[in-house]
Amino acid sequence: MEGFHDLLKMLDGMLGGAWWFPYVLLGTGLFFTIYLKFPQVRFFKHAWQVVTGKYDKKSSEGDTTHFRALTTALSGTVGTGNIGGVAFAIFLGGPAALFWMWATAFFGMTTKFVEVTLSHKYRVKTADGTMAGGPMYYMDRRLNMKWLAVAFAIATVISSFGTGNLPQSNNIAASIESTFGFDPLVVGSILGVLLGLVILGGITRIAAVTSKIVPLMALIYLVGAMAVIFANLENIGPAFAAVIGDVFTGSAATGGFLGATIAYAFNRGVNRGLFSNEAGQGSAPIAHAAAKTDEPVSEGMVSILEPFIDTIIICTITGLVILSSGVWKEKHQNVFDRSDMMIVAGTYTDTDESDRQALYAYINDLDTASITPFNGEIQIVNGKSISSGYTLLNARSVAEEVKFTFGEDEDLFTGKLKVVDGGLIKDNIVVSGKSLIHSASLTALAFTKGFFGESGKFIVSIGLLLFAFSTAIAWSYYGDRAMTYLLGPRSVMPYRVVYVFAFVWAAVSDTTLVWTLSAVAIVVMTLPNLLGIFLLRKEMKESVNQYWDDFKKEHKS
Template sequence: MDRLMEINKFVNDLVWGWPLLILIVGTGIFLTVSTRFMSLTKFGYVMKQTFFKMFKKDQVGEGEITAFQAVSTALAATVGTGNIAGVGTAIAIGGPGAVFWMWVAALFGMATKYGEVVLAIEYREKTEDGRFVGGPMYYLTKGANMKWLGIVFAVFGATATFGIGNMVQSNSVAASLNTTFNIDPLVTGIVLAILVALVTVGGIKKIGKVTEVIVPFMAAIYILGGLIIIVANIELVPSALGTIFSDAFTGTAATGGFVGSTLAMSIRYGVARGVFTNEAGLGSAPIAHAAATTDHPVRQGLWGIFEVFADTLVICTITALVIVMTGAVDTGLDGAALTTSAFNEGIMFGGYIVTFGLIFFAFSTLIGWSYYGERCIEFLFGPKAIIFYRMVFIPLIVVGAVGGLRAIWALADTLNGLMALPNLIGLLILSPVIIKSTKDYFGKDGIYQREEKS
């Protein structure tokens, strides 16, 4: 195991070195500028078309599920333990300054996620049995004429589901339940595996119906708990924000149980955890969005912007502020244990809120990523291979529950990076398509102008 971890660390350092960090943030900057900062200047319109239309059913266009069910599935896979354990890990290793770099990655990542979703709708396909399938493997094949790169993405995507979308999730919730209620991790793993199996056999329609209920509920409870702590200690917010901003450019000296961090560590873990939590650039979320009912690629792309905002700039920020405000960063804890300690310090029974959040966040992520893996496997080997994928995915939930946190996070990081590379290349190659679609929607004769006049 030690030898495997050494190999993984070597690969991880290569994958998550400065070239990929620059490519991830650079792609976001490029798409932000190319779309004339639409993700920022049209943010009010984005919220009007997403947050304020969450439960609207009467949509026009083609698709299997509603736009909200698509974004719920994507958010189910996105709003996961990364928002709890991931933020805790970023701060524990990269210091409070890592939060700032998470914000930076998210601000530009909104344009990246927007572009991914636009391309997913542009190049999606309808199968013989009436299903809509799409994602990076399809727009790399049909749009960029690089099927080999689509295959590479599908291989990395299918493999990554076992880490980011499986073992990391079950491990985090098992650790939290063991700490809070002394429940055996093996028992947690078995129960999670059974529940995931019951949902995923119903396909995207069943997943969509489950996630559109779970996602708003779980997010509301966690956000409310975090806001109560922040409001109760509102006088500490300026100091916490000051620490985050100052440490973002200086690193953090060792204090208490904290081992200290450098500027390079702050940037690396901030961006890496940011990508892990909002998945902008990974190419995963477009797979779910490809099944959405919509009349224009940009209209669905707006949900991509909303995803990153809700995930990182709202939920992750709440987690980070609670950790920094309560001083839990100096405890020497890591991952979900750090976040649990912070919530316990901030409010009575705060640990139960974290545990509750982890259970639902992890479960929703597991079912969302199982769908991603199935689509990647289907692209590679055809629909009949899906049953074999499930026979591997479900048991690994149990394996992850009893595994080690650092080892699993390290593996997930590596797989994330490998998955992002072909997708980012595709986004850059197909950026003219994203720009053209944006102009078609927001131009003087586009849907945006007609809606504003009506």
Template sequence: MQQIADFLTTIDSYLGSAQWFVYLLLGTGLFFTVYLKFPQIRYFRHAIRVAKGKYDLADDKGDTSHFGALSTALSGTVGTGNIAGVALAIHLGGPSALFWMLMTALLGMTTKMVEVTLSHRYREVTADGTFAGGPMYYMKNRLKMRWLAVVFAVAAIISSFGTGSLPQINSIANAFEAAFGFNKVLLGVILASIMALIIIGGIKRIAEVTKRLVPIMAIIYVVGGLAVLAGNYENILPSIASIFSDVFSGTAATGGFLGAGFAWAFNRGVNRGLFSNEAGQGSAPIAHAAAKTNEPASEGIVALLEPFIDTVIICFMTGVILLSSGVWHDKVENTFQKADTYVYTSTVSGEEVLTNSQSHAYTGILDVTAGTITTKGIAVIHNRSFAQDVVVRDEAGKPFSGALNISGGKIVDEVSLSGKSLLHSAPLTTEAFGRGLFGTLGRFIIPLCLLLFAFSTALAWSYYGDRSITFLLGTRWVMPFRIIYVVGFACGAFVDTTIVWILSGVTIALMTIPNLFGILILHRDMRKELKQYWEDFRRDFPNEKAPKRW
């Protein structure tokens, strides 16, 4: 597993974690924001009205309503990224990483509008009478680059597992095991069975389920979050200030947090922002292509609401909860993930820990007596923090005694470690929710929210995957894909968390890069679509207000 994690990390370092990827993502959003004259501001109110169905026409063609498509797309974006992704970003980059998540969302509102509009414009009717769309269709039908469309579709299928399936059930299983001691395998089987019953019905059934799930899960999360903020009200303003105060300097070491420079906070904030709202990734346009409308731009305008709801509202709230509770820099008793655990010589510095430097990686034998490491001159690192009160247990869960083999800083033997260290992802947010008005009972809110958030995300991604399969192989291969997807979802419950997150980062980049290049090439088409939309709108609804400038 460690070799797999190292391999995926190497790939990710050239793609999603590379600085050029961050600039491409933000640069695309900035270009379209200026080119289209800040549509995320000018069209915001109009987007709400369209989503509510105010301008629907009787002859609109599609499989679901504007709100149904928005709910499906939102269910795909509002997931573990809002709970676990924000926590991971702050864990890695400090408070200022949240600032860059917000910037990614504000610019991403325009990117989302563009990719959805173009994908809807070139959608097709499939052999079974349903609509299919997404970036692969504008790549094939407008750019005449079928090879690029194939690259995107293949990446989307892989990403349906790396983004929509494995990380979602993995976060659910970890949260339920930590909160209730629930067996991961059993939980995976139960939820996979429920998923199979839903996705067989396709987009119509998925949309019906997500229309009911999205509002419920949002209410539960907001109520729980407000309880945490109320319990730490004196820290709210200082926490918000910390998000903006160190934007260009990075965050200094505090508590168990070892610090993070500007470049790391910037990269992690943008990267996790993309994972959360998926603006530019090309996934949401697949859901929006099913919307009932003859005006592609109208669905694009609805889509700009997604990053705002997902990141500007929900992720920002999560970030302030984590910061005001103080849990982000506190060491907490937990069971260590093996992929996140290293053994260094005690001379290692905090900066070397942050960069996973191998210059002080320990190789040799560790003596352990009754679970306690007795070898001197070593430091156990977990979650980029110096672990304390470390206990070693054997496979039966009993305190280990004997010699532990260490190679290149990694533990070779099959043992488990526990102790005090920093947390990240879902466990960090779970701990934060236990520090509010509800006390320790608040910890149970996160498993419930993760169940709703992550399960609905997995539903949406099953649809993204089957539309990509339809594009590549036709509708007859959709059912085999759904079966594999459900099996993979069940197996994801007990896969190492770190590997899952690394895989998701790789697959996100493989979708995003061709999509961003595609919409940049079609920037003139986008402006024409908007111009045509407002001309049609003024004709069909002469008494309604519309922007005076295109």
């Protein structure tokens, strides 16, 4: 698994982690924002009117309402990205990462408007009478680029696992285990059965379920978040100041947090922003293709609301909870994932300024970094190291009170451990101690710093369960529409079976590996879609102008 994770990290570095990807993503949104004259601002009010059904026509073709299409798409985006993803972005890039999530959402509102409109325009009715749409259809039917459509559909199937399935199951299981103590495999298995029961009903049942889950989960999460924000009200101002101030300076070291560069915060904020709202990824158009309307532009306007609700509202609330509570820069007791852990040569501490500078350069991959991975052996007696000449880092921080155990009974280990290129060779050794934490575990801890105290973590667990489970439901639909396009309706059932089994497996897999897989899958899906909508930019502008011409004629006072 470590070798596979190394491969994924290499791919992530070449794609989502590469310097050029955030510029491509934000650049596309910026281009369409200017090209279409800020539709996310001009059409915002109209979008709310459309989603309430004000302009609905009974004769329109489709499988579901505007509202249910919106909640289905939102259920696909409002998930671990809003709970674990925000925490992961702040853990990596500091407060400034939240600013770049905002920027991604603002320009993403336009990107989503464009991709949903074009995809809805070229949707088709399948043999069973249901609607099928998505970027693969405009790529095929309008651009005559079958190869690009196939590439996108394959990437959609991969992303249905890497975005909608594996990270969701993994975060649910981790959160439920830490909060209630339930075995991750049991949690994954039970939810896997429920998932199978829902997705067998197709878009009608999926839309019905998500239209009930989304409002409920948003309300529960909001109540818990406000309890923390009001309990730490004096820290809200400084939190906002740090988000804005660190954009141009990078985040300085504070507590166990060793700092982050401007470039790293930008890259990770944009990357996590995309994971959260999926603007440009091409997933939401698949859900919106089922909406009952003959006006593709009106459905595109409905989709403008998604990044606003998902990122600018929900992710901001999560970010303020984490920043105002202060837990993001504190070390906490946890079990170390091997992929988060690195043993480096030399003795360093985060209380010494010169050591901080050296560690800062190392974890941010700067050219000035002088720290190297440790190679050799360390001696352990009764779970404690008695060797010197090395420092154990976990989750981008200097680990403290480190303990080495083995077996189900967590017996204290005694003996020598071989270390090669900073990693332990022995697989059955469990390493624990105090370090920074990230993802859903960090958010759950932050929710205990409010009026509800320790009970706050239950809100995160319940919220995460609803958020992530609804995301898995929505993404199963995206994947089966892609399979329908690639191999026909007969391929859908085998896909759903594999999807459910993968959901169960992910409950007991490595957290960091799953996040890295999702980061790679997102970019593989996004790039073909961005190319496609850019090629159809003129048609998009013409469609918008035609929509308003027709609208004014039909609604003349």
